[in-house]
Amino acid sequence: MSANQQIKSAVTYRMIAEALFDNYESIYDIHVDTNEYKTYFQSDFYQELKLHKEGRDFFSDLQEGIERIIAPEDQEYVSEMLNKETLLRMLEKEKYNRLIYRIRQNNSTIYHQLRATLQKAEDGMHILMGIKNVDDIIRQRIAHENQVASMKQKENNYLEAVLASAAAYLEINISKNKVLETSMRYHNENQQKIFQFPSASDIGSYDEMQKWIGDNLIAENKEKYLKISDRKYLTDCFVKGERRTSVLFSVYTMDGKKQPCRALFFLYREKVTGDLHVLCVIYDLTEQQSKEKEMQQMEKALSMSRIRNFTSQMQPHFLYNVLGSIQELILIDPQYASDLLGDFMIHLRSCVRAMSTDEPIGFSEELKNIRAYVNIEKMRLGNKLVMVYDIETEGFYILPLSIQPLVENAIRHGVRMRGKQGGRVTLRTRSEENVWVVEVEDTGVGFNVENIQKEIDLGKRDSTGLQNIRFRLENVMDAGMEIRSKEGVGTTVTVRIPKERQKRRIPI
Known part of the structure; x- marks a missing residue:
């Protein structure tokens, strides 16, 4: 096999692994026969753990990592479950093997889930292993179990409680x-x-x-x-x-x-x-049924908002233009066409996920979609689009497909409407005392916010996209969205997400 063919095969293999382990903090590839391993991806949190990214014997290096980062009460369990013979035996019985354990961080522990599966490759069998932060889910489950236990305890002394x-x-x-x-x-x-x-x-x-x-x-x-x-x-x-x-x-x-x-x-x-x-x-039950009805109406409204958001992203002309451009590039620059096709797959997958659920995701996942979308737009706009990423933090959650449309809107007004002159779009994140802040700024034509709002109120202008995003952010995450704009200067959209809300939530 030639060197070029080997590179192409590796890229495809990596894409498959990333697709299988979407949203994971770390992804390992372990060769079953040789025990050699490498890491395809590590989140910021996992990089701070300073684990080996590759080596000649995964199962030998594993023990050092277990003793250093795994909570003491979970170390024996993890060692036993990740013993090579035990792991292979379990993977032969079931396609996926999962285990949950705690990782130490400062004076606390964070629940993680490890998910492993076998994958056949040209050079033999591989174990693909993804590690995901499930701390919120587990702690919510524990809280729920404690709540159930508390309710059972109260039932033993039910008289005063039930009559209240x-x-x-x-x-x-x-x-x-x-x-x-x-x-x-x-x-x-x-x-x-x-x-x-x-x-x-x-x-x-x-x-x-x-x-x-x-x-x-x-x-x-x-x-x-x-x-x-x-x-x-x-x-x-x-x-x-x-x-x-x-x-x-x-x-x-x-x-x-x-x-x-x-x-x-x-x-x-x-x-x-x-x-x-x-x-x-x-x-x-009058009040209860009224609240249930309100919740059903809210869920229906959120569902419709997700669908409208999805359809606004998946306009046929956008799909045709992107695929047509990639088709033209295949003969001119196959590698660039392949990269763009990968970006398009990432964007498409994000759109489909956002339509099916409003479950918050890590900002790093939303950023991945934004970068993919910007790459597609740079293919179409070239040097007219200057994209700046001023990312101070990714350690928070956001609704899927909530920031990317803001970037898309900024490109439309900050670059396209300026013609040949083009423009700059800046994406910023930062941590403030009580909120996470995300800003999207463009150097576009700008507008008079009050006049535009009056036109929207009178039905003379459509702002469905921004209204959908605001509605989802407010009702799912208690977040706020502010728009500031000046004609001839540009527009800044600021999203503020309460930190306290994220401490109480947020299942994957």
Whole structure:
């Protein structure tokens, strides 16, 4: 095989590896027979760990790295799982092998996930291994498990807790068919419109009380309510070890409207008499359903915003122009055409991902897409486009395809509209006390912000792209976007992302 062919094969292999391990902090390629290894990519964080980027024996060098950077309580586990024989045995059973461990950083630890797979190449089998920061996901999972445990603990002392937000409750001695107590609790004016329950002195029999509720109060799902609240059904639940059951239904209000409710039946044995008791707690679901509806509307709006953002990026003329230009370059400069095709693939993949989810990604990933897009534009604009990257930090999260459209807009107004004169676009990032700051500045024609906003409000001008980005940033990340512009000077768009929000979040 010639040298040129070897280089071409290596590039293709690298592209495959990067595609398989997109969003990883580090990517290793280990030859199974020789144990030789090399690193295709390392994030800023991983470079600070000062691990070997290549060597003759991965599994020998591994132990030194484990002892130096892995949390002490995870070292034995990682050593065992990354033993060559163990790793190969597991990869023969399953296509991917994953393990989670903690890396030490200063006085804290950060959860990481390692994902490995086997890949056949011309020179034999290789292990491709990607390492991803999953600290937010794991800590959210731990917090969730702690929350569940806390909820279970509270259920043991449920009486005070469950009644705090209840609209009504009944306490019943099931064994003796006796209503012990009834109570209505009003938390807002709407609940006062519900019919009153009779008191225990008015209707002392539980069977008669349930019949009254079914005849006078329930508007929807009466049959199910009467079945779940039946004494025999509740007794059978307790015998089977079920200490709680519930049913959804609607009740009539004073003005004839229907109000959604949920009844929870808590079953317990009274210690002194041994009688079976039930605490029936009724919750008003009006506010909950209203919030759920608002969330559904918000999710729908965000989904539509993602789709509009995607379609604005994937205009047919853009695709045709790029592919046509690459086609022309293939015969003139094959290597340049290959590089541009790689950039186009990166941009296309970012657009597709942004349409499917608004899950935040590391800024380094968004920057990778921006660089790919700028490379494509430089093919079309040549020396008329001067792109400056003033990147002080990449250590924060951003929505996919949220900054790249701002760069695209800056190129359109900062370069194209200036004709042969061209222009400069600058992308900056920096860390301030409470926020991460991203700025996109151009030396374009500029505009009067107030006049443009008036035209937008009157429907005379379309700003769907910027409005979509602002909407997504505000509603997903609590971020703000500011636009400053001066005619004949240029425009600066500033995005400020709260750091506190990123500490609380953010799954991959």
